[in-house]
Amino acid sequence: MIAFVNHWELIVVLVVVLVLFGNRIPGMMRSLGSGITEFKRGLKDGNKPDGGGGSGGSLGNSKPGETPNDGAPR
Numbered sequence: 001m002i003a004f005v006n007h008w009e010l011i012v013v014l015v016v017v018l019v020l021f022g023n024r025i026p027g028m029m030r031s032l033g034s035g036i037t038e039f040k041r042g043l044k045d046g047n048k049p050d051g052g053g054g055s056g057g058s059l060g061n062s063k064p065g066e067t068p069n070d071g072a073p074r
Helices: 007-021 025-046
Strands: none
Touching: none
16 A cells, blocks of 8 residues: 555655654654663673673672572582
8 A cells, every 4th residue: 555655645744744743753862862872871781791781690689708599509
C-alpha cells in the first residue's frame, strides 16, 4: 500500500505532521539524545575490568576480610 504514495503526497503528510507535532519534536529529540548518551555510558562502564556494571561480584554484603560466597560448592 505504501508503494502507491507519490512524492507530493508524502510531502503533504510530512507538512501536516510538522504542523501538528512541531512543538514536541525538539523535546523528543533531546530525550532521544540523552537516552543514547546514557546507553553509551552504560556500555562503556560495563566494559571496565573493575566490574563496574557487570553481573558478577559482591553486592557489598560481606564484611571486610571475607570473600563473597557465590553459592558454588568448593
